[in-house]
Amino acid sequence: MTKMIVRVLGFLVAAVMITAVGGFSYLYLRKPAMAQAPAVKVDITPARLARGQYLYNLADCDGCHSLRDFTRFDGPVVESGRGAGTVFPPEMGLPGVVAAHNITPDKETGIGNWTDGEKIRAIREGISRDGTALFPMMGYQRFRHMSDEDVFSLVAYLNTMAAIRNVVPRSRVAFPVSLLIKSAPQPAGHVPEPDRSNKVKYGEYLVTLAGCMECHTPARQGQPLQGMTLAGGQEFRFPGAVVVSANITPSLQTGIGRWSEQNFLDRFYEYKGYAEDGPPHVGAESFTVMPWLSFSRLPPEDLKAIYAFLRTRQAIYHVVDSHPVWQAQRDSVKPRG
Ligand code: HEC
Ligand code: HEC
Known part of the structure; x- marks a missing residue:
């Protein structure tokens, strides 16, 4: 997952090459593009739970946010650590220390105290609850294309996951990447349902969410x-x-x-x-x-x-x-x- 993340920052890195000191202080002071977290409370229905679990699997949230057993083929999830978060090893070559947070409904160490709108904003727009930009290894630049109904389903599913108490430190992204990532978040607005009658178009939607x-x-x-x-x-x-x-x-x-x-x-x-x-x-x-x-x-x-x-x-x-x-x-x- 190393380069995939850094790749996302590519255009930003290029931009900084030609940026002088003034540019840096601009970046330092600027806030990421950000919208108010939507004021929604997601209703949990059986259909949404099924779709949410499906999306969680398609977007492979477990891949980064869960404890995995890499002594086995493809690193299956260790159930007691599903969604509990993890700090990535230095071998991955990430800038600084990057951690995927605890996304279970645990109130103290997870996202149990977040509003549904705050969860939706983090997933699709890359803004954490405290208003800071998330490191774009978190796939919000592709999840931005997730339809409103799909993100509601995903959040419904997240809300029903087992709460796991696990303290994960905040990421400490190294300078200058820490400044550059502020340009990555973007409000998603209203995203309509994908057109399922068009096989190729629907395939594109799936490929986007799956990160191929x-x-x-x-x-x-x-x-x-x-x-x-x-x-x-x-x-x-x-x-x-x-x-x-x-x-x-x-x-x-x-x-x-x-x-x-x-x-x-x-x-x-x-x-x-x-x-x-x-x-x-x-x-x-x-x-x-x-x-x-x-x-x-x-x-x-x-x-x-x-x-x-x-x-x-x-x-x-x-x-x-x-x-x-x-x-x-x-x-x-x-x-x-
Ligand atoms: C490729 C790895 C990766 C995948 C896949 C991924 N995430 Fe993340 N996620 C991260 C990282 C890394 C962070 C923390 C970024 C930071 O610290 O700036 C994060 C942060 C978050 C946050 C914000 C938590 C907080 O405390 O700020 C939420 C919510 C979240 N992810 C949910 C999800 C969901 C839901 C999925 C699946 C749809 C998902 N993530 C898929 C890597 C990933
Ligand atoms: C987290 C990174 C990652 C994601 C996401 C990912 N792939 Fe892969 N894929 C790989 C790697 C690495 C390999 C080579 C190793 C292997 O075959 O297991 C691979 C192998 C494959 C192969 C086997 C090719 C062959 O010649 O045998 C296919 C097919 C494939 N991927 C399709 C996809 C599709 C389609 C998607 C999206 C739905 C996707 N991959 C998403 C990393 C990824």
């Missing part, structure tokens, strides 16, 4: 590489492990161009058993951050819509090795001569 672009587009110095959208090659470093995202453009040789819709579905449903019964213990050579466990729970219509959208993207020839270190280590232990 953020992980599957390579970046350099925080900037997504031009013409490389979805072409893979972004590295994710964890203690003792690394994985590189795959090329999921329709490239015939290097992407998923030869995959039929059924191949695509099969690839995700391969992990259904793991999601249901718990994945096996694996070594660092199988380390991945691709949310296979979450996405294997998506219904076939959704995966078909995602596939349909991906097929409309530009095919990019780009060879990626998803497990480079292990490849290198295997090569280096081969007998010489």
Whole structure:
């Protein structure tokens, strides 16, 4: 998740290169763009809870906010730490210390005392309860496109999660990124329901919320590489492990161009058993951050819509090795001569 976050800041970093001292004091004093938290109280209905749980899974909130067991394939959630927050390890190369907060309804250590409007604003607009800008690793720049009804459902679900007492320190984002992130929040306004009758459009909505672009587009110095959208090659470093995202453009040789819709579905449903019964213990050579466990729970219509959208993207020839270190280590232990 390292570069994905920094990537989001790319344009801001570029902006600062040409900013003089005056610019810095401007940034220092300025407040992020911010709207009043909406005055809504979300009604909890069975339909909303189901949709909310679905969105929580699609957007992989667990991926960052929950305790995970990385000795097992894909780091399944440890139930006693679901939503309880975590501090990211230094290996991820984040600027400063970044923590994903406790988002359970615990009143003291979680968001149990927040109004529903404050939760909605944090999720879609990147403003914490105290009015500060959230570090954009939190996916608010994509959650901004979440429809009003969907964010209500998500909040309904968050409100019914088990409250877990767990103190997570506030993030301490390093200078100058701490100033730059103030430009990231943006009011979301009213967001209409996605058009479900248009398969490709709905696929785009799902891809946006699921963060496929953020992980599957390579970046350099925080900037997504031009013409490389979805072409893979972004590295994710964890203690003792690394994985590189795959090329999921329709490239015939290097992407998923030869995959039929059924191949695509099969690839995700391969992990259904793991999601249901718990994945096996694996070594660092199988380390991945691709949310296979979450996405294997998506219904076939959704995966078909995602596939349909991906097929409309530009095919990019780009060879990626998803497990480079292990490849290198295997090569280096081969007998010489
Ligand atoms: C890629 C990692 C990532 C994902 C995925 C993610 N978050 Fe976050 N979230 C963060 C980080 C990091 C922060 C803290 C940012 C900071 O400290 O500035 C955060 C902050 C928050 C906050 C504000 C908490 C506070 O005390 O200010 C809320 C609420 C939240 N996330 C909810 C969610 C929900 C709901 C989802 C799923 C829809 C989600 N997040 C998905 C990383 C993530
Ligand atoms: C948190 C980062 C992350 C997100 C979000 C993510 N991916 Fe991935 N994905 C990866 C990584 C890393 C790999 C390579 C390792 C692996 O296969 O597990 C991968 C592999 C894949 C593969 C396998 C390709 C192959 O050649 O076998 C497919 C297909 C895929 N992702 C599709 C998607 C789609 C579609 C989405 C959005 C719905 C998505 N990914 C979201 C990180 C991510």
